[in-house]
Amino acid sequence: MTENLKNNSNQVSRRSLLKKIGVLGTTGAAAATGVTLAAQVVEKSGQEFSDSLDSFFQKHYRRMSPEEVQVTIARLQRKAKRKYNKDISIDTAPPLPVTLFGYALNISKCKGYRKCVDACVEENNQGRDTQIQFIRVLEMERGSMNLEESNHYYDPETVPQKGKFYLPVQCMQCENPPCVRACPVKATWKEDDGVVVIDYDWCIGCRYCMTACPYWARHFNWNEPHVPPEELNPVTHYLGNRPRSKGVMEKCMFCVQRTRKGKQPACMEACPTGARIFGNLLDPESEIRYILENKTVFRLKEDLGTEPKFWYFTD
């Protein structure tokens, strides 16, 4: 835009100088230049202004027509460009047909390296200063499943520590999610592939879903999240890892931007021990179904009736 502006004014002034059509003409040309310039400046700031106006009136994602989605995405891309000076893509891939995502985690394999935690942050553009992490790895006492005896902040020289085991917790994508019911504005819902997602531009930030979640899976942007532009992952999904703003909730959404394309979630790919297994619960040939049918599995707080789609198993 700025380039354009410069060229334009250069052209005009050159023309006026060369032609030398008298004082009047020059003044006229200069005025024209000024008007063009002003118009462009106005257009630019006007764009920003109309963008912010449009984002104020932005509709709920599920109410938008396909055209409105395209317009919104273009605006969100402009916004990201202004904030990070980087072009991002915002995908809207719908759930895959006959797919219900599930996750299984082998707690005999998890050594507590926290590789998944950082891979998740890199993939999902969590604000680096807001310190949001979708995964918490709990260092548990062997001989007990009491979460209150867990240590979230373990930092020994090496893991695994003797007498401990490690229990990573993230969003369980409950089949009966209490958070979805809690939301007063339907800003969060369960997609057909079983993933609970958030429309970040519809959330009002009341944090009631956070109160309702028994797995502490929901996180709040207490301040404006910032990601260093060079670290920003430009491949995003509308309901996934697109940049968020302050005052809204966010959570693990099984990396929809990856998994709906057949790729593994970032945490699974990063896991050095292969403790994490992701797949389609409706596919009887899938690894996850093998685990659920052949291994001894358990789910966290199953007694709460949330029907989590995240299982833990042991060798």
Added chain:
Amino acid sequence: MKATFSFWLDFIREAFRGGKLFYLWMTLLTVVVFLGFAAYIRQFQHGLIVSGMSDQVSWGVYISNFTFLVGVAAAAVMLVIPSYIFRDEMIKEVVLLAEGLAVAACIMCILFVTVDLGRPDRIWHMLPFVGEFNFPQSLLAWDVFVLTGYLFLSLTIPYYILFVRYKGGEPKHNVYFPGVLISIGWAISIHTVTAFLLSSNVARPFWHTAILGPRFLASAFSAGPAFFLLTLKFIRRYTDYPVSEKIFQRIAIIATVALQINLFLLFAEIFTEFYHQTDHTASALYLFFGIGGKTALVPWIWSAITMNVVAVLILSIEPLRNNSRLLSVACVLMVVGVWIEKGMGLIIPGFIPTPLGEVFEYSPTLIEVTVSAGIWAVGLIIYTLLAKAAIAIELGKVRYKKLP
């Protein structure tokens, strides 16, 4: 039409007319409001990071005050019940003032919820049809619905009564009585819904108990009348409005019974939590004794219990209750005690330990406290103005004068 216009004109004129003391009081409140507003601007700019809340303890003093004030708002009706149903003429005198308190409390509730929002600019998303109102699934949507409804009811009924009085007539029982009946049910519902808002959370065992609703009502009907009684004493001292000694006694009895029930329910809760401790006792353990050396709430809850016990002792013994000064002391103890018990003592320990067992403490920041003080000042201003104008009309100081 003319009458309505004239009513509002006189109403506002009466509300703002007053002596030195009145202006001093209003200036003081206005200063607090401005301070609170400035603090809120800061919060709006920087986000809720300026508060002491965190992902671990995601609701703080704002919601604590909200739950307390819902109780105060609901309590107005406790005075309405005997006055209208049992034709208790005594209390009828002050019921209008109680409704004024309900209006102020309702507005404070709405303000407290609003300042707690991360995105107040998107509050319109809650509007039905324009936005997406998740009714009837979300208890928060229910709460918004019942609070607005209650605010509407507490505005219209007194408005009708005052307006008729203003025109020199006598309000018709048949007109306002159905409204009163609805508002009685409604008042109970606002507090029940607020209790359900918390007790519906399976994630928070500390709240997930059926006794929470009854406990809320009991505490509301103790702290609400107590607070109202204090304001009545104030009104009696500084205005000509006649408040008979019997009214104090009547309100004190309501508050006493409610506080006794409240303490009993609290005891029932404590018994169930501690007789056989489960993992779900952790929050109660944290609240009453602290966990792992973290004891921020322990002094608060014990002082609250002490205050409530002292208050109930004073109120239950008749000679003590009849002593005007002791009654005031008991009311102050009761209001503060219930405020702690229902705010800090209920909302915050619900989050500690977190669902993942982390014991993470919360303490409000200066900004949170200032914003809260600002909202309280707004409420007091509203109550002062409403009470002043209502008293003037009730006393017949202002009457509609038909122009010749």
Added chain:
Amino acid sequence: MFKIRLITSSGLLVFALILFYLNPFFSGQTASATKVSDAAANTAEDNTESADETKIVEEETESESDDSDEEDGDSSDVVFEKLLSYEKYAPKFSIKPRKEAELENFPCMDCHEDEETNYNIRLLEEDHEDYKLEHGAERFWCLTCHQADNRDYLRSLKNNAIDFDQSYRLCGQCHFQRQKDWFFGAHGKRIGNWSGERKLYLCTECHDPHSPSIKPLKPNPPPKVRKGLVFVPNGTHIKKKVWQKYLMDQTGEKHD
């Protein structure tokens, strides 16, 4: 009329009986035929020199005879095979090859071609001395797993050649339960995707075969408390275990 019926039915019965008794013979023949043909195919595929004493691994052959398993699904042979290897029952997979890309010294025969094989069990002192064999608790040495005569191959317990890129067949001899999990996706690591082509890491991608246990690591940094709040150490309250309490009771110590 009745007589004719009787004769036809008894004739049919006899015919059926003959078929019944002949059945095992037929099926046996078919099975052995497949084995032979498969063995041939396998030889071509693996490019194994039959000149040296390398035998084709029996179980390998069987596991690859995918065509025949439909016919004799219930025979005791298959049950035995199933015990031996779940490979052919698992969803299709390929592996990320290692021998060319990752193994520094491969092909081993570049050096070992000219060397005399020393069958004495010993610690290596001149070459490969950096390999510490912490596997099998002193039950193994080099030639337990490496082919003596053709070092470009591993060997099974029955001295059949196993390709380096099929090392899971070697490991699975002992670690059959793990191997089964690996085949079906409950152990090991799938690369990149959750649907589509299933590409797996070999066992040796993560486990050093000479010292297979996963080594402790420094964990990534712990989570931070959100900006603006001071970190207060977690109030973790570890309760005493039942047995600890019991012992404390006996010594008269106080527990919480």
